[in-house]
Amino acid sequence: MSKVFRCNVMMAGRKRKMPALKGAATPQPAEVSPAKLNKKCENPQSAETELSHHFINNDLQHRLEEDFFKQPCIRLAKAFLGKVLVRRCADGTELRGRIVETEAYLGGEDKASHSAGGKRTERTTAMFMKPGTIYVYPIYGIYLCMNVSSEGEGAAVLLRSMEPLQGQPVMRQLRTARRKEGARQLKDKELCNGPSKLCQALNIPRCFDRRDLASDPDVWLEREPDTNPAEPDDIVSAPRIGIESHGEWAKKPWRFYLRGHHCVSVVNKEAERQSGNVMNNLDPSDVQSDTGQHKVKRA
DNA sequence: GTAGGGATGGTCT
DNA sequence: GACCATCCCTACA
Numbered sequence: 001m002s003k004v005f006r007c008n009v010m011m012a013g014r015k016r017k018m019p020a021l022k023g024a025a026t027p028q029p030a031e032v033s034p035a036k037l038n039k040k041c042e043n044p045q046s047a048e049t050e051l052s053h054h055f056i057n058n059d060l061q062h063r064l065e066e067d068f069f070k071q072p073c074i075r076l077a078k079a080f081l082g083k084v085l086v087r088r089c090a091d092g093t094e095l096r097g098r099i100v101e102t103e104a105y106l107g108g109e110d111k112a113s114h115s116a117g118g119k120r121t122e123r124t125t126a127m128f129m130k131p132g133t134i135y136v137y138p139i140y141g142i143y144l145c146m147n148v149s150s151e152g153e154g155a156a157v158l159l160r161s162m163e164p165l166q167g168q169p170v171m172r173q174l175r176t177a178r179r180k181e182g183a184r185q186l187k188d189k190e191l192c193n194g195p196s197k198l199c200q201a202l203n204i205p206r207c208f209d210r211r212d213l214a215s216d217p218d219v220w221l222e223r224e225p226d227t228n229p230a231e232p233d234d235i236v237s238a239p240r241i242g243i244e245s246h247g248e249w250a251k252k253p254w255r256f257y258l259r260g261h262h263c264v265s266v267v268n269k270e271a272e273r274q275s276g277n278v279m280n281n282l283d284p285s286d287v288q289s290d291t292g293q294h295k296v297k298r299a
Numbered sequence: 300g301t302a303g304g305g306a307t308g309g310t311c312t
Numbered sequence: 313g314a315c316c317a318t319c320c321c322t323a324c325a
Contacts, residue, residue: 103317112317114310123310140318141308147317158317179320196318242317 062222066214069132069148073155076131076148077104077256080157081230084165084222087202093170095202097162097192098224101257101264103240105147107154112243112250115154126210127156134219136199136209142178143196146204148213160241160255162192163263164201171201193265234259238271 064083071079080102087095105113107127114137115127126135127149135147135156147156164171171191176183178200192198204219213221237253244250257264259272 105317114317119311121311137317138309139316140306141316142306143318145317160317183321194318240317245315 062225064214064221064223066130066132066212068221069130069214070151071131073104073106073150073152073157074254076150077102077157077254078235079229080148080159080221081235081256081258082224082227084224085159085162085202085219086222087204087219088217089170089203093167095171096166096222097164097198097202099159099161100163100261101159101161101255103158103160103256104150104254105156105158105240106254107152107156110249110252112240112246112252113154113156115156118154120154124154127154129210130212132212132214134208134211134213134216136204136206138206139196144199144204144206145195146199146208158195159198160195161257161263161265162198162201163261164188164191174203175200189263193263195265230258236268236272238268241266 062084068079069076080099083099085097085099089095105115105127107113107115108118110116113127115124120128123137124135126133127147129149131150133149135149136144137147139145145158147158149156168188168191172186175186175191175197190197192201198204202219208216208219211219213219236257236259238255238257239251239253240255253271255268
């Protein structure tokens with residue numbers, strides 16, 4: 001039994017006795033206040049004015065626009081690898097990270113997806129919105145995960161891990177806010193190596209749900225200049241994490257990460273061993289169209 | 300470094 | 313009331 005699955009099983013029906021983590025209720029980093037960084041959520045209109053000033057002055061020539069997001073889910077999940085996610089905080093601070101790990105959730109027949117069977121609820125609405133829409137949802141009570149909708153009804157890509165490129169000190173403060181006092185300092189590679197860590201480090205709040213990554217002034221995606229897209233051989237396809245209870249769907253190799261990258265949250269040696277990593281040599285659109293019965297034999 | 304144990308509260312049935 | 317796309321800490325090798 002995997003650790004994650006075990007944890008989920010144990011959590012069911014358990015009494016909660018432990019006091020809230022230090023700082024969880026009122027996170028107050030020593031030098032950067034998340035409240036200040038995220039001012040826009042509290043007072044959208046005044047913050048908008050302030051932000052638009054920065055936005056206009058920014059060099060956005062590398063920003064990825066809505067065409068980029070108009071791809072089938074699996075193809076988009078791979079296309080995200082190597083791209084740079086930028087978060088501009090309310091005080092103008094820019095945080096940057098290179099995406100190194102994603103997961104594709106196809107909706108429809110994909111039982112592991114929140115939007116499985118076309119299930120559209122208040123929470124999953126963003127998954128059905130136009131490609132490039134941000135879907136932020138709370139998980140395990142205290143964490144958030146960030147997805148981006150793709151082509152396909154209810155399909156979205158979960159952003160799992162990132163390599164910090166700019167603003168590491170701020171990210172560290174944001175991440176440290178809810179950790180135990182006196183805990184060792186986080187290494188750079190530990191700042192964003194998990195979906196909720198990524199949200200914490202980039203100060204992505206719940207209210208970013210349903211925003212458009214192609215046009216939002218506070219968060220966007222960039223292509224690094226002079227950088228080629230990841231080669232198929234550089235991308236590892238592995239089963240998604242934390243969905244073991246979904247049977248066959250948990251085995252679909254729809255988690256993608258950059259081979260050998262130190263910021264990947266969970267390395268799957270078995271998947272990496274698979275010579276050629278068959279899934280990587282497919283036209284992803286073929287995979288996308290065959291969510292029910294996968295035609296490709298995995299080694 | 301890795302494995303094991305435990306906590307959180309929103310969402311859905 | 314059960315589940316959950318996670319994370320952190322501790323103990324041990």
